[in-house]
Amino acid sequence: xxxxxxxxxxxxxxxxxxxxxxxxxxxxxxxxxxxxxxxxxxxxxxxxxxxxxxxxxxxxxxxxxxxxxxxxxxxxxxxxxxxxxxxxxxxxxxxxxxxxxxxxxxxxxxxxxxxxxxxxxxxxxxxxxxxxxxxxx
Amino acid sequence: xxxxxxxxxxxxxxxxxxxxxxxxxxxxxxxxxxxxxxxxxxxxxxxxxxxxxxxxxxxxxxxxxxxxxxxxxxxxxxxxxxxxxxxxxxxxxxxxxxxxxxxxxxxxxxxxxxxxxxxxxxxxxxxxxxxxxxxxx
DNA sequence: ATAAAATGCTACTTAATTTTAGTATTTCTT
DNA sequence: AAGAAATACTAAAATTAAGTAGCATTTTAT
Numbered sequence: 001x002x003x004x005x006x007x008x009x010x011x012x013x014x015x016x017x018x019x020x021x022x023x024x025x026x027x028x029x030x031x032x033x034x035x036x037x038x039x040x041x042x043x044x045x046x047x048x049x050x051x052x053x054x055x056x057x058x059x060x061x062x063x064x065x066x067x068x069x070x071x072x073x074x075x076x077x078x079x080x081x082x083x084x085x086x087x088x089x090x091x092x093x094x095x096x097x098x099x100x101x102x103x104x105x106x107x108x109x110x111x112x113x114x115x116x117x118x119x120x121x122x123x124x125x126x127x128x129x130x131x132x133x134x135x136x137x
Numbered sequence: 138x139x140x141x142x143x144x145x146x147x148x149x150x151x152x153x154x155x156x157x158x159x160x161x162x163x164x165x166x167x168x169x170x171x172x173x174x175x176x177x178x179x180x181x182x183x184x185x186x187x188x189x190x191x192x193x194x195x196x197x198x199x200x201x202x203x204x205x206x207x208x209x210x211x212x213x214x215x216x217x218x219x220x221x222x223x224x225x226x227x228x229x230x231x232x233x234x235x236x237x238x239x240x241x242x243x244x245x246x247x248x249x250x251x252x253x254x255x256x257x258x259x260x261x262x263x264x265x266x267x268x269x270x271x272x273x274x
Numbered sequence: 275a276t277a278a279a280a281t282g283c284t285a286c287t288t289a290a291t292t293t294t295a296g297t298a299t300t301t302c303t304t
Numbered sequence: 305a306a307g308a309a310a311t312a313c314t315a316a317a318a319t320t321a322a323g324t325a326g327c328a329t330t331t332t333a334t
Contacts, residue, residue: 001140001254005292008231015230015242026310040293046312059301062310093152094145105152105266113257117138120250129242142322163280177323183282196331199280 001092001117007082009036009044014053014078018070018126026063051081071127079121088118138229138254144219146173146181151190151215155207155263163200188218208264216258225255 012034017025027045031038045064049056055067066073079088091098091107092114098104149171154162164182168175182201186193192204203210216225228235228244229251235241 001138003138003229005231008229011243012230012232018242028310037293039295042311043293043313049311056311057301058299058311060309061302062300064311092140092145093149094142095149105155106148109257109261109266113253116250116253120246124246129246165280174323176325179281180283180323186281193281194331195281195329197279198332199330201281 001114002083002087003079004083004087006044007079007087009041010048010078010082011075012036013041013044013048014070014073014126015129017054017064017066018130021066021070021127021130024057024063024065029063047082053078053081069127070130071125073126074122075124075126075129076118076121088121089114138251139220139224140216141220141224143181144216144224146178147185147215147219148212149173150178150181150185151207151210151263152266154191154201154203155267158203158207158264158267161194161200161202166200184219190215190218206264207267208262210263211259212261212263212266213255213258225258226251 013030013036016030016034017023025033027038027042030036030045031041036044045054045056048054049064049067052067053073054064056062056064076085076088079085089099091104092110093104093106095104098107150167150173153167153171154160162170164175164179167173167182168178173181182191182193185191186201186204189204190210191201193199193201213222213225216222226236228241229247230241230243232241235244
């Protein structure tokens with residue numbers, strides 16, 4: 001169970017962008033909106049472009065827009081693309097063999113909880129988040 | 138949502154010790170049993186002693202034993218003592234203000250899932266794990 | 275007594291993650 | 305054509321996390 005800071009950033013970026021799904025955002029603008037160091041943010045935006053969530057347009061009035069509908073981007077995909085799905089799905093005690101051997105003492109107990117996490121991430125799209133974004137500024 | 142490697146180690150150590158709850162384990166022995174670098178393991182064991190989960194006896198036949206019953210040590214306490222409870226309970230997007238302002242877009246959606254994780258950790262003792270430790274060696 | 279086998283303390287080193295910097299390229303505006 | 309405002313690429317610096325080393329101390333066995 002492990003979300004890196006970078007994953008959190010990615011989720012923050014994209015969930016923010018989802019508020020106005022068709023708008024174009026520049027790195028500078030996003031930096032002012034959410035609180036992520038601007039140079040690192042830029043790198044992440046490039047990564048998210050490469051991963052196919054957003055696309056960039058270059059040049060003066062450039063920026064980033066979604067490359068597919070926010071209702072079709074699920075949180076699990078985002079975490080997967082940054083940290084890898086193993087970060088969520090892997091053994092909670094860090095044993096490599098656990099997944100196929102069911103060896104670890106926490107395997108049975110953790111299974112259901114883990115599944116709940118995975119399901120939430122798999123079933124929640126960026127569009128779904130927007131509905132719940134009541135008072136964020 | 139963030140379990141550090143060190144937290145995983147701590148869980149591994151203690152869940153392994155819980156298999157024979159009254160036994161005494163040396164760092165060397167534990168190192169051979171579970172796969173954690175021996176010097177780091179020793180440091181963690183000292184930390185876990187200070188946190189009150191186990192107690193150490195010095196000298197030649199020394200080692201570590203539980204300082205309270207494994208049925209009274211809950212996984213949440215272990216994670217809390219190593220990474221801090223915030224690592225589990227904190228905002229999934231990393232916003233500081235989320236907890237009291239309910240500001241973050243994922244707050245509502247994540248709430249229930251997070252609670253499931255917390256409940257599992259809070260309700261599972263090291264003794265409970267033992268029951269589920271079917272084939273681990 | 276002395277050596278062996280254990281923990282405890284403190285500092286150091288390495289590795290991974292996060293952040294910053296510099297420079298190139300693209301595109302629009304004027 | 306030139307400058308402004310954007311992204312892209314690569315390298316480096318800073319920070320944090322993980323792992324290692326040395327030496328001191330404690331206890332037991334011989």
